Amino acid sequence: MARRGISELRSQRWYASADMRGFAHRQRTQQMGLRREEFMGKPVIGILNTWSDMSPCHAHLRDRAEAVKRAVWAAGGYPVELPALSLGEVMVKPTTMLYRNFLAMEAEELLRSHPIDGAVLLGGCDKTTPGLLMGAISMNIPAIFCPAGPMLNGRWKGRTLGAGTHTRAYWDKLRSGEISQDDWVDLESRMTRSFGTCNTMGTASTMTSIVDAMGLTLPGASSIPAADSGHTRMASACGARIVEMVWENLRPSDVLSRASFENGARVFMALGGSTNAAVHLVALARRAGVDFGLSDLDRAAGDVPVLVNIFPAGDRLMEDFFFAGGLPALVQRLSGHLDMSARTVTGTLAQMIEGVECYDDDVIRPLENSVTKAAALAVLQGNLAPSGAVIKPSAASPHLMRHKGRAVVFDTHADLVARIDDPALGITADSVLVLRNAGPKGAPGMPEWGALPIPKHLLAQGVRDMVRISDARMSGTHYGTCVLHIAPESAVGGPLALVRDGDEIELDVAAKRLHLRVSDDELALRRADWTPPAPRSLRGYTALFCAHVTQADQGCDFEILQGGPDEPEPEIF
Numbered sequence: 001m002a003r004r005g006i007s008e009l010r011s012q013r014w015y016a017s018a019d020m021r022g023f024a025h026r027q028r029t030q031q032m033g034l035r036r037e038e039f040m041g042k043p044v045i046g047i048l049n050t051w052s053d054m055s056p057c058h059a060h061l062r063d064r065a066e067a068v069k070r071a072v073w074a075a076g077g078y079p080v081e082l083p084a085l086s087l088g089e090v091m092v093k094p095t096t097m098l099y100r101n102f103l104a105m106e107a108e109e110l111l112r113s114h115p116i117d118g119a120v121l122l123g124g125c126d127k128t129t130p131g132l133l134m135g136a137i138s139m140n141i142p143a144i145f146c147p148a149g150p151m152l153n154g155r156w157k158g159r160t161l162g163a164g165t166h167t168r169a170y171w172d173k174l175r176s177g178e179i180s181q182d183d184w185v186d187l188e189s190r191m192t193r194s195f196g197t198c199n200t201m202g203t204a205s206t207m208t209s210i211v212d213a214m215g216l217t218l219p220g221a222s223s224i225p226a227a228d229s230g231h232t233r234m235a236s237a238c239g240a241r242i243v244e245m246v247w248e249n250l251r252p253s254d255v256l257s258r259a260s261f262e263n264g265a266r267v268f269m270a271l272g273g274s275t276n277a278a279v280h281l282v283a284l285a286r287r288a289g290v291d292f293g294l295s296d297l298d299r300a301a302g303d304v305p306v307l308v309n310i311f312p313a314g315d316r317l318m319e320d321f322f323f324a325g326g327l328p329a330l331v332q333r334l335s336g337h338l339d340m341s342a343r344t345v346t347g348t349l350a351q352m353i354e355g356v357e358c359y360d361d362d363v364i365r366p367l368e369n370s371v372t373k374a375a376a377l378a379v380l381q382g383n384l385a386p387s388g389a390v391i392k393p394s395a396a397s398p399h400l401m402r403h404k405g406r407a408v409v410f411d412t413h414a415d416l417v418a419r420i421d422d423p424a425l426g427i428t429a430d431s432v433l434v435l436r437n438a439g440p441k442g443a444p445g446m447p448e449w450g451a452l453p454i455p456k457h458l459l460a461q462g463v464r465d466m467v468r469i470s471d472a473r474m475s476g477t478h479y480g481t482c483v484l485h486i487a488p489e490s491a492v493g494g495p496l497a498l499v500r501d502g503d504e505i506e507l508d509v510a511a512k513r514l515h516l517r518v519s520d521d522e523l524a525l526r527r528a529d530w531t532p533p534a535p536r537s538l539r540g541y542t543a544l545f546c547a548h549v550t551q552a553d554q555g556c557d558f559e560i561l562q563g564g565p566d567e568p569e570p571e572i573f
């Protein structure tokens, strides 16, 4: 690999110039107590840190940033830590998805506006992985993703507990009287045992594993538990490697190709991953200028069965996955389905699996013994979803994969909360629960409202799943027969806006079909009658979001952010 000289690095436009500005940049760096020789003539490594006191999953990232710095210094670089929006999934309202693009913009602009030659991106809680990477891909300077790592396994009264998945499961048990209020309080302190991202196959581990397979992390980095000392060593190794990557000028555009996205999609399916990844992968591809969409994801789901036995599709947790060999062992299992010549930040996928073994065939299943017969994702089409919708068959009920039922429509999430338990609605186990105005513009931010609650009287009868459809998303840790991401969404006039109580809706997952059994003529009449939701008075970022966000099938990125690194370098004066 040809190595660049120091004068070719962008930081040197700030530091090496002989004019008054150059003086000011050197002066201000010395103001922080650094000697000239500590930073002059060195690659500047930006450490984008999504740590905050409101992000428990990232509670250790200040320590990890120190490990990165240590290694950057040792490798002859100059590390600088730049705080970025933390997006703790559970704390941020109304939904972190509203702010993913904010983080993406921030990451890109932090890198552009500062004298940064290469970046280590510290994140992992759901939206932080796509957010940081979308920005880094658009900026296209050498970058390496350092995943926060999953939290340790949870146990309670002898039972395995997974973050997210079991919150919902035990909430249903509380509502149906199977556990006591004291149990519920006790569970608060048992389910999330350590810092780190959710230990289930939620959006966090889905996304960090996918980007690991796409070559954007050190090989296997995504599987290392956050609290393992190996995690700190991994962070340190990121620091060492990024300095080399700057000399090599190995940029995201050198790592990512259509093959990497196809690989990422296949790993997504083998993980039994979160449906959220269907939005994020499309957004990442559009940043990278790679032609990749829902149909590619659907094809990948048909090619690769669910092999990773982790909640919610399976019954184990990320710590088990790590001990089984982690992502490299999964990549090895899938190697016949992957393009092993695809690049990583250190080499190729083929190199990633050299000497790799799987130590637990129950956690990482052989191809002939998949976790479920059902696929991790299916993309549905039909008159209710002209631009597509998704469902996660592996986390749904087999008996509902082909279902016809009468719609019970909730116009907003507030309406859902107010009325779902109302016996007067006459909801039966066969009803199809419909939620609208929950999409990217409608909610706004497309919250994880898609696993609509089962009405109390049906829970009491033992009903645990129903067909639910919406333009919302669903948490990767949840389960249920939930049709999600309906596009176009109702708020922009998608057919979901036209559904009425009592309409018959047909779901046929095998046929990839979602159909509203209402005639075209009747739908045309209803459309003529339809008025868009009253415009809300929005301000600031939310106004910007609603003005620019694209639909779910296009990744929900801002249309002004798609595409690549054609932005000129900032003028320096």
Ligand code: FES
Pocket: 057, 088, 089, 090, 124, 125, 126, 163, 164, 196, 197, 198, 202, 204
């Ligand atoms: Fe952060 Fe689940 S809440 S990863």
Ligand code: MG
Pocket: 089, 126, 164, 202, 203, 204, 475, 476, 477
């Ligand atoms: Mg989540």
